[in-house]
Amino acid sequence: MVVSINHPDFAALRINGARLMNTLHSTCDQFGAAHRYGSDPTETGMARLSLNDDDKAVRLWLVEQVTALGCKVTIDQMGNIFAVRAGKINDVAPVMMGSHLDTQPTGGRYDGILGVLAGLEVLRTLHENDYATEGPVGLVNWTNEEGARFPMITMASGVWAGSIPLEAAWACVEVTPLTDGSEPKTVKQELERIGFLGDVPASYKANLIAAHFELHIEQGPILEDEGQRIGVVTGAQGYSWYEVTVIGRDSHAGTTPLSARKDALLAAARMVAASNHVARRAKGFITTGRFDVEPGSVNTVAKKVTFTLDVRHPENSSKVDMVAECRVVFDRIAKEECRSGMEVHWKTLAETDATVFPENCIRMVEDSAEVVCGRLKGTPQGRKLWRRMLSGAGHDSCHVNKRCPTAMIFTPTRGGMSHTPDEYCSPGDCVLGTQVLLGAVLRYDANRKR
Amino acid sequence: MVVSINHPDFAALRINGARLMNTLHSTCDQFGAAHRYGSDPTETGMARLSLNDDDKAVRLWLVEQVTALGCKVTIDQMGNIFAVRAGKINDVAPVMMGSHLDTQPTGGRYDGILGVLAGLEVLRTLHENDYATEGPVGLVNWTNEEGARFPMITMASGVWAGSIPLEAAWACVEVTPLTDGSEPKTVKQELERIGFLGDVPASYKANLIAAHFELHIEQGPILEDEGQRIGVVTGAQGYSWYEVTVIGRDSHAGTTPLSARKDALLAAARMVAASNHVARRAKGFITTGRFDVEPGSVNTVAKKVTFTLDVRHPENSSKVDMVAECRVVFDRIAKEECRSGMEVHWKTLAETDATVFPENCIRMVEDSAEVVCGRLKGTPQGRKLWRRMLSGAGHDSCHVNKRCPTAMIFTPTRGGMSHTPDEYCSPGDCVLGTQVLLGAVLRYDANRKR
Numbered sequence: 001m002v003v004s005i006n007h008p009d010f011a012a013l014r015i016n017g018a019r020l021m022n023t024l025h026s027t028c029d030q031f032g033a034a035h036r037y038g039s040d041p042t043e044t045g046m047a048r049l050s051l052n053d054d055d056k057a058v059r060l061w062l063v064e065q066v067t068a069l070g071c072k073v074t075i076d077q078m079g080n081i082f083a084v085r086a087g088k089i090n091d092v093a094p095v096m097m098g099s100h101l102d103t104q105p106t107g108g109r110y111d112g113i114l115g116v117l118a119g120l121e122v123l124r125t126l127h128e129n130d131y132a133t134e135g136p137v138g139l140v141n142w143t144n145e146e147g148a149r150f151p152m153i154t155m156a157s158g159v160w161a162g163s164i165p166l167e168a169a170w171a172c173v174e175v176t177p178l179t180d181g182s183e184p185k186t187v188k189q190e191l192e193r194i195g196f197l198g199d200v201p202a203s204y205k206a207n208l209i210a211a212h213f214e215l216h217i218e219q220g221p222i223l224e225d226e227g228q229r230i231g232v233v234t235g236a237q238g239y240s241w242y243e244v245t246v247i248g249r250d251s252h253a254g255t256t257p258l259s260a261r262k263d264a265l266l267a268a269a270r271m272v273a274a275s276n277h278v279a280r281r282a283k284g285f286i287t288t289g290r291f292d293v294e295p296g297s298v299n300t301v302a303k304k305v306t307f308t309l310d311v312r313h314p315e316n317s318s319k320v321d322m323v324a325e326c327r328v329v330f331d332r333i334a335k336e337e338c339r340s341g342m343e344v345h346w347k348t349l350a351e352t353d354a355t356v357f358p359e360n361c362i363r364m365v366e367d368s369a370e371v372v373c374g375r376l377k378g379t380p381q382g383r384k385l386w387r388r389m390l391s392g393a394g395h396d397s398c399h400v401n402k403r404c405p406t407a408m409i410f411t412p413t414r415g416g417m418s419h420t421p422d423e424y425c426s427p428g429d430c431v432l433g434t435q436v437l438l439g440a441v442l443r444y445d446a447n448r449k450r
Numbered sequence: 451m452v453v454s455i456n457h458p459d460f461a462a463l464r465i466n467g468a469r470l471m472n473t474l475h476s477t478c479d480q481f482g483a484a485h486r487y488g489s490d491p492t493e494t495g496m497a498r499l500s501l502n503d504d505d506k507a508v509r510l511w512l513v514e515q516v517t518a519l520g521c522k523v524t525i526d527q528m529g530n531i532f533a534v535r536a537g538k539i540n541d542v543a544p545v546m547m548g549s550h551l552d553t554q555p556t557g558g559r560y561d562g563i564l565g566v567l568a569g570l571e572v573l574r575t576l577h578e579n580d581y582a583t584e585g586p587v588g589l590v591n592w593t594n595e596e597g598a599r600f601p602m603i604t605m606a607s608g609v610w611a612g613s614i615p616l617e618a619a620w621a622c623v624e625v626t627p628l629t630d631g632s633e634p635k636t637v638k639q640e641l642e643r644i645g646f647l648g649d650v651p652a653s654y655k656a657n658l659i660a661a662h663f664e665l666h667i668e669q670g671p672i673l674e675d676e677g678q679r680i681g682v683v684t685g686a687q688g689y690s691w692y693e694v695t696v697i698g699r700d701s702h703a704g705t706t707p708l709s710a711r712k713d714a715l716l717a718a719a720r721m722v723a724a725s726n727h728v729a730r731r732a733k734g735f736i737t738t739g740r741f742d743v744e745p746g747s748v749n750t751v752a753k754k755v756t757f758t759l760d761v762r763h764p765e766n767s768s769k770v771d772m773v774a775e776c777r778v779v780f781d782r783i784a785k786e787e788c789r790s791g792m793e794v795h796w797k798t799l800a801e802t803d804a805t806v807f808p809e810n811c812i813r814m815v816e817d818s819a820e821v822v823c824g825r826l827k828g829t830p831q832g833r834k835l836w837r838r839m840l841s842g843a844g845h846d847s848c849h850v851n852k853r854c855p856t857a858m859i860f861t862p863t864r865g866g867m868s869h870t871p872d873e874y875c876s877p878g879d880c881v882l883g884t885q886v887l888l889g890a891v892l893r894y895d896a897n898r899k900r
């Protein structure tokens with residue numbers, strides 16, 4: 001079936017849901033499955049850390065698949081894999097579908113992987129239908145989105161967008177524990193080792209993209225809680241990550257009167273509790289995920305505590321205000337906890353602004369969601385199965401959006417649970433999301449002609 | 451000079467302060483000095499972990515010293531070293547001076563060490579003065595008071611008192627990190643290796659003690675703050691150690707609404723802050739010294755936190771009340787922090803009741819302190835330089851007190867700082883405390899005759 005551009009009847013193009021799910025599970029089984037949590041063969045999580053042997057293997061597999069579809073494959077200096085299927089006109093930049101194949105050390109089968117394999121499924125569908133797009137359409141696998149092995153999240157889309165210097169990314173050293181006693185490797189060493197250090201510059205200037213659509217699991221509970229199946233993502237919160245260090249004085253837990261203590265742990269605990277109040281009042285998010293104590297002995301008042309703050313808000317200015325309020329409150333707590341005061345030091349670990357996707361891309365996703373969800377049987381009249389929403393998390397799309405129109409599609413995530421082996425998005429939702437992706441991409445493609 | 455029992459003129463017996471301090475510093479220099487903090491040769495801390503090579507060497511040295519004084523040396527099954535100097539009558543149990551020669555991994559030169567070397571100095575003073583005590587008088591070095599390498603504090607005095615089973619102590623495995631890749635050792639293996647696995651039962655039944663006096667640094671700031679030089683210790687707080695585990699659910703810090711979280715870290719932080727209020731109201735102590743987070747990632751809401759509580763109060767019933775109040779408050783916080791509640795588990799790590807030393811022993815210390823301090827030049831008339839006080843910390847004397855009359859003498863501790871390399875008690879205070887120890891022991895000895 002060839003759909004003419006004059007009759008963009010791509011709503012009739014159906015992705016192959018069984019093939020999508022088989023591809024997802026068989027590649028997860030082969031390349032990095034870990035952490036079994038149930039008896040079904042698919043009930044494992046993943047440990048496909050960026051640029052490890054499993055990542056290498058799944059990349060080689062992906063290149064083989066897209067080559068078989070007639071795509072042109074480009075590997076850039078960051079190992080980003082671009083696979084482009086020609087359109088009727090080929091002197092324009094491709095509309096890309098992108099996400100990442102790497103996972104957390106205790107990750108699941110959907111975060112990132114679904115987005116890349118959904119893109120592959122769209123390309124396969126176009127291919128088997130001999131569908132001629134207006135311009136080129138393609139797929140990109142962004143290197144090291146997770147930042148788990150190499151601690152720089154959404155690394156290679158950041159380099160592509162010019163937000164992260166290539167040399168800084170290349171020099172990033174792995175942090176995951178090495179059990180074989182070998183020296184920790186850099187990104188560049190590992191790109192070289194697995195054969196994915198390309199020579200095309202990792203840059204939006206060298207590798208143009210016309211528009212970028214990313215399907216991703218929501219990683220939160222909103223769609224599930226509201227009984228909706230597609231999130232039309234309008235942007236993402238910015239986040240600021242800090243490491244706060246409180247310096248007190250170690251002393252004996254049995255002999256030091258409370259009034260003579262400089263208890264860094266007590267002060268830090270009060271700061272964590274207070275930061276949560278700041279977040280609630282501002283309708284934002286503040287999370288402490290790490291909390292390290294020195295010396296860490298039952299009967300010794302702690303001398304030093306280092307804890308992290310992950311601060312997010314859809315409004316940049318509110319995020320800044322929340323941080324400012326925390327600084328004031330933490331200083332007050334440090335003074336309240338001991339007459340002579342305690343030192344409080346802040347170190348910025350990461351800082352990103354909020355992302356706003358352009359309305360035209362959001363509209364492509366929304367139109368596609370409307371048509372695809374409208375076809376579903378058994379939906380009560382007038383009940384919308386999609387909603388606009390903001391991404392709580394950062395994604396490759398946030399970097400990409402700085403250089404080309406971008407939007408995202410979210411699918412429900414069981415219990416809102418992500419970055420955990422039993423992360424789950426139902427086959428029905430994976431298929432629905434992929435169909436919405438196809439519709440959004442072909443709408444964007446058709447639109448650029450008219 | 452021989453002092454007859456009818457004229458207990460032991461107030462004239464003066465310990466040799468220079469010898470005491472030389473012995474203390476030269477043995478610290480030779481056996482386990484570590485953590486230099488200043489340029490003076492004595493400005494290091496100690497890392498003389500129980501039953502390590504330095505502990506072995508200082509034990510051999512001690513045995514040599516007391517043997518040279520004509521003492522009879524007994525090593526029991528726990529490696530406790532008893533050195534007894536004969537008196538006029540020798541079919542009675544000895545009055546012992548006791549403390550410990552082991553230290554924390556980042557310990558100082560005074561905690562424990564001062565008490566043993568003060569006892570040695572008293573024996574040397576008796577010896578060089580040919581002083582004939584009524585009954586035998588001796589010195590005991592208790593094995594593994596610190597519980598730092600083998601995690602069971604006041605271990606061998608506990609076995610002697612029948613409070614800790616011998617087999618449990620023997621089987622205790624070291625926890626300090628091993629850098630040479632060898633298997634962690636048990637107490638019994640290490641006693642054997644260093645040649646201090648004696649065959650005399652480690653028991654108050656086999657090795658009788660008539661009374662036990664321990665000189666120790668206060669390890670807290672009270673004496674220094676009040677400008678006093680001797681603490682007449684009337685007993686010790688009991689302590690209860692717990693490990694509290696809060697089980698929440700890990701989720702994404704950017705995508706999980708605050709209302710949908712089960713943030714174990716936030717709940718635990720609020721519990722720590724609340725436990726401090728419980729302690730303040732009850733005029734007791736509650737300290738959290740350890741706080742371990744899983745998974746411990748910046749952008750992941752914590753799934754599990756394990757923290758410790760060190761709960762102390764001079765009154766056993768108040769300690770019990772404080773714990774009960776914490777249980778109620780923690781359960782309330784766990785419910786407040788998430789609709790479906792979070793699990794809170796308590797595990798008891800250690801539990802001791804408050805210790806009350808018998809008045810007759812306390813009086814011996816007080817009388818001695820009065821005489822010794824009264825001799826000091828330049829003290830304003832009517833200004834007392836000693837005070838009765840409670841020990842905040844546990845000591846070997848707390849176990850020993852269950853089986854024989856016991857009391858303790860405290861000396862000031864600079865800044866109240868202990869279990870740290872720059873722990874410090876001035877030479878003047880060390881000497882004064884040792885002189886008070888001599889007076890207390892000889893008073894008890896003289897008294898048992900009359």
Ligand SMILES: NC(=O)NCCC(=O)O
Nearest residue numbers: 153392393394395704749
């Ligand atoms: N999607 C995702 O987990 N991104 C990681 C960065 C973040 O914490 O938002």
Ligand SMILES: NC(=O)NCCC(=O)O
Nearest residue numbers: 254299603842843844845
């Ligand atoms: N003296 C001393 O530090 N004992 C250890 C046990 C305690 O914490 O009280």
